[in-house]
Amino acid sequence: MTLSRRQALGAAVALPLAAQAARAATPASAPSLPDKASFAATPLAYFDSASTHPISLGARAAMDAYVAARTLDPFAMARPPVDRAKLIAKFAALVGAAPDEVTWVQSTTMGEQAVLRALGFPANRGRVVTDTLHFYAAFPMYQEMAKQGVDVAWVQARDGRIAIEDMARAITPGTTLVSLSLVSTYNGFQHDLKTVCDIAHAAGALVYADIIHAAGAVPVDLHASGVDFAACATYKWLMGDFGLGFLYARRGVLDALPRSEYGYYGFAAPGAPPGIGLSPPQTHVFPMDPPGDAPTSYSVRPGTLGHFGTGTYAQGITAALDHAMDYIASLGVAAIQRHAQALIGELREGLRAKGYVLITPPGTTAPLLTALLPDAKTRLAAPLAKAGVRLSLHDHHLRISPSVFNDGRDVERLLNTLPRA
Structure with missing residues (x-):
């Protein structure tokens, strides 16, 4: 086969990138800390990873290889795509969850809002308990809900902490949701999540945790905590990028909630296997379709994907994130x-x-x-x-x-x- 000039140039770029990404994703041994070699050399002393964590060289190579494949470069296209089900499983293992309890979201805030919609806010005018060390950009959301009749209780910080006794006083019978940040973006305070969940569940409330400053930074075990919902984006301590995150919903919790999200990934052809592989509903309206009494026949996917899975997501970031998850696991x-x-x-x-x-x-x-x-x-x-x-x-x-x-x-x-x- 004779290569054109374009193909030859593409091969010269794509093959080294793919090889670098493959080497970085499967290191011979865990790097020692501090690890400057896995990141681009910079004149900065960078202490702002809680805002945006730098992407590693291996993650960049993986993203570059993905972009090369999106140009239809034949050499880059030969590289296997990220196994999205395995990536979900990697995150689930990192935070002590089961893969069927996790799905994609665009951001932490999108995950929190999906939970609020599923619980019927603001129309149900229930009670929400939150605190002043929660993500400050969520404050207006709850203030707006209060204007629409939601009973929002604010637990105030004392000496940089949210005292558990103050939370307990606020979580009264009739509370629908307790919403908090496991680790505060403001000062790093960390809730005793299991104790909060025990108090909330005893009062009949569910608990949502923003874990964007916890996942990848401190040990997290969602199952052990008993938390009902959690969400995070990937551009901080998961070392991914903007536009992709995860939403967790504890198995069994969704059974009592009406469906609030309807999208491409939540539905599948009748009898399709579970998981995130594409198997679109069977149509009955186009030429040569099998007959049917409705426009489509479909099944609802099980678990969090079926309840919250909507449209497409930032697939280029999955390449970086797949590398980053392996890197975090290698370090511990x-x-x-x-x-x-x-x-x-x-x-x-x-x-x-x-x-x-x-x-x-x-x-x-x-x-x-x-x-x-x-x-x-x-x-x-x-x-x-x-x-x-x-x-x-x-x-x-x-x-x-x-x-x-x-x-x-x-x-x-x-x-x-x-x-x-």
């Missing part, structure tokens, strides 16, 4: 957590020495450290940019979030850049 979440906590220990000591007020509670084991500083963004944006240090700056606080590639030199550079509070 406990090792990732230990590494981050060692760095946070140094940061705590250094920030206190400079007079910063820390609002991340002592004993927090998530990879976030938040400090109060009046006019933080105005005071720190320029010196941090000049020093090549990236973290999350807000009007009156700063948040530092180390990950697997950060080391002691990064910590020293950050502390040397920060002025006294």
Whole structure:
């Protein structure tokens, strides 16, 4: 066979990318931490993974190979596509769930809203208990629901924590849903999720947990916690990208809920096997279709996919995520957590020495450290940019979030850049 110039160039690009992705996805041994080699070299000391985690070199190679295949390059097309069912199973194993309890969503917020719709909010005007360390962008959603008659109870933080006794007082009989972030995006506070679920279930309520700052960062066991629903996107500690996430619904919970989502992935041909493989409903309206009394014959897929599966999702991200899930598994979440906590220990000591007020509670084991500083963004944006240090700056606080590639030199550079509070 004679290759055209275009095909030859495509082969020169696609084959190395595919080979790099394959090597990265199946490392001979787990990398040691800190692991800078698996990520692109950068002049930045990057401490903002709680906002957006960098994509690894292996994940980039996997995405590049996917894009090459989408150009119909014959060499890249020979690479097997991501097995989406296996990818769902990898995530389920990471968070202590069963694969049939998990499906795709676009984002954490989309998952939370799907749960609210399934429970009939806001039309049912039930009671929701949430707290002020939940994701702050969800606050307007619950405020708007309150305007429509939903009884929304806000549990206030005290000393950077949500006290379990305050949650217990708020979760009264008649509460429909308790909605919280397992790990707070604001300061890293982590709920005792099992205790919250025990209290909620005793009152007849269900529990939703935003786990975007937990999955991949701290050990998570959804089954052991008893939580009913959970969701997360993949662009933070799962090291994926924007536009793809996961929704979990505990087996059995959906049986009592009316269907609220109707989409391409939730339905299949009669008798189709379970799972996320395509098997569209049998049509009865087109030429040579078998006859039928309705436009289609179909079955509802079981589990969370059948209840919440809707339309297409960001398949290019699955390539990066498949690599990232294997990378996280090779390191182990406990090792990732230990590494981050060692760095946070140094940061705590250094920030206190400079007079910063820390609002991340002592004993927090998530990879976030938040400090109060009046006019933080105005005071720190320029010196941090000049020093090549990236973290999350807000009007009156700063948040530092180390990950697997950060080391002691990064910590020293950050502390040397920060002025006294």
